[in-house]
Amino acid sequence: MRQALILSLLIAATLHGCKSGNNEKEDPMKARLSQFEEVTLSTDISWLSGNEHKIISILIDVADIIDDIYWTQTYGDKQALLESIESEAARKYAM
Numbered sequence: 001m002r003q004a005l006i007l008s009l010l011i012a013a014t015l016h017g018c019k020s021g022n023n024e025k026e027d028p029m030k031a032r033l034s035q036f037e038e039v040t041l042s043t044d045i046s047w048l049s050g051n052e053h054k055i056i057s058i059l060i061d062v063a064d065i066i067d068d069i070y071w072t073q074t075y076g077d078k079q080a081l082l083e084s085i086e087s088e089a090a091r092k093y094a095m
Contacts, residue, residue, distance in 0.1 A: 024046050026091070027087050027088075027089045029090040032089075032093055033089045033092055033093045081094065082094065
């Protein structure tokens with residue numbers, strides 16, 4: 001269901017950009033992508049104990065596993081999806 005929603009949104013955005021009457025070969029996903037900003041999260045964890053540092057590391061590993069599960073459940077092969085998207089902006093948007 002989510003797979004269909006993601007693909008529908010990508011197709012709708014692409015078709016909307018094509019209907020804009022703009023004859024330039026501008027990627028319609030660039031506007032959508034510009035709505036987001038990439039940020040780096042950081043904090044001072046120097047006060048944590050050695051075991052707490054290990055727990056943080058484990059939680060980060062678990063988050064990566066959860067991300068993989070999400071992609072598998074919602075789309076299937078994440079890499080196949082990303083490789084099928086020609087536009088760099090659309091690929092970043094999908095990510």
